[in-house]
Amino acid sequence: MFRKLWVSLLAVALLSFVAASFAWGFGMVKFAVISDPHLSYPAANTKDYVKMEDSSIVLFKEAIDSVNAIPDLDFVILAGDLTKDAEPWNVDLLREMLEEIRVPVYAVLGNHEVSPIPPKDKEAPLATLIGDSKYTVVFALQGFGFNGPQSYWTAEPVPGLLLVGLDTTKVGSWGGKVSPAQLQWLENVLATNRDKLTIVVGHHLLVPFREEEKKPEWKNFYLDNAEEVIALFEKYPQVSFYLCGHRHVSTIPVEKNGIWYIENASTVTYPMSYTVYTLTPQKLEYEVVRLKATPKIWEVAKKTMAEDAFWKPTESASAEETLAYVEAADFVKFSMPVRFQK
Ligand SMILES: [Fe+2]
Numbered sequence: 001m002f003r004k005l006w007v008s009l010l011a012v013a014l015l016s017f018v019a020a021s022f023a024w025g026f027g028m029v030k031f032a033v034i035s036d037p038h039l040s041y042p043a044a045n046t047k048d049y050v051k052m053e054d055s056s057i058v059l060f061k062e063a064i065d066s067v068n069a070i071p072d073l074d075f076v077i078l079a080g081d082l083t084k085d086a087e088p089w090n091v092d093l094l095r096e097m098l099e100e101i102r103v104p105v106y107a108v109l110g111n112h113e114v115s116p117i118p119p120k121d122k123e124a125p126l127a128t129l130i131g132d133s134k135y136t137v138v139f140a141l142q143g144f145g146f147n148g149p150q151s152y153w154t155a156e157p158v159p160g161l162l163l164v165g166l167d168t169t170k171v172g173s174w175g176g177k178v179s180p181a182q183l184q185w186l187e188n189v190l191a192t193n194r195d196k197l198t199i200v201v202g203h204h205l206l207v208p209f210r211e212e213e214k215k216p217e218w219k220n221f222y223l224d225n226a227e228e229v230i231a232l233f234e235k236y237p238q239v240s241f242y243l244c245g246h247r248h249v250s251t252i253p254v255e256k257n258g259i260w261y262i263e264n265a266s267t268v269t270y271p272m273s274y275t276v277y278t279l280t281p282q283k284l285e286y287e288v289v290r291l292k293a294t295p296k297i298w299e300v301a302k303k304t305m306a307e308d309a310f311w312k313p314t315e316s317a318s319a320e321e322t323l324a325y326v327e328a329a330d331f332v333k334f335s336m337p338v339r340f341q342k
């Protein structure tokens with residue numbers, strides 16, 4: 001009698017698990033997000049500071065080796081600011097390094113892929129050089145999400161999971177927006193893919209992560225038309241997560257009307273990291289992985305973060321409070337429910 005009951009209970013549990021697992025057409029998916037690598041050969045206008053430019057190759061290489069060592073990884077996302085300022089030699093290096101990643105890679109553009117090298121940074125012999133155009137970068141990144149001349153894309157890395165890569169850049173500015181043509185394209189994509197759990201990736205932020213970020217000086221961190229983009233996401237229940245970079249330090253994700261907005265850590269800003277995500281039809285979990293680098297790189301990155309006024313969590317924060325904020329254990333692991341459970 002008891003045996004029969006146990007068998008029935010087990011069968012029900014198994015059937016519910018199988019039903020749930022196939023609700024979105026996949027069981028478990030694991031992916032990594034590497035953000036803001038700001039890849040750069042050391043040059044006259046580079047340095048190791050709050051962006052560890054001179055160490056950027058070493059740090060990106062370590063992130064690549066580290067994700068390549070994750071046995072069940074399905075794909076990698078790059079959340080923009082891939083190069084210092086789209087210098088042709090750095091774009092070439094980026095392409096070569098991306099080819100070392102053993103799983104599919106999906107990249108979006110950051111403001112450093114489309115903005116000219118700022119004049120203040122120009123020093124001889126680089127004074128006459130400028131970065132590649134946005135579409136030269138798109139051309140260089142063919143096969144890494146980009147497929148043709150369009151600067152935004154979709155991909156289905158596993159059946160039932162849709163990735164949407166947005167171009168949130170504004171040429172000549174470090175702020176962001178989504179163009180009207182792209183919004184129309186996005187609406188069409190979402191309307192015709194209602195049966196796929198959707199993760200949208202863009203470089204810029206859509207929501208503030210702290211009170212201080214609502215101040216005008218933070219304007220360029222957010223999309224000019226964030227409200228419009230959010231409204232579009234909210235119209236479609238399959239849109240569950242928005243992943244971004246641009247802010248360099250990880251934070252606690254923000255939930256708004258069932259959609260989670262997640263900032264991804266940079267490989268070149270203290271505490272230099274990337275993020276590993278595990279997605280099931282029910283939830284998305286992540287763990288931030290610190291890069292080992294070298295003691296010297298850690299020392300410089302920590303010192304420059306502590307001294308940099310711009311990255312303070314509040315205006316009056318001390319160096320210790322700033323470091324405690326960016327190192328916060330609360331940022332390292334997180335779990336979020338999928339917005340619409342099938
Ligand atoms: Fe960046």
Ligand SMILES: [Fe+2]
Nearest residue numbers: 081110111246
């Ligand atoms: Fe950025």
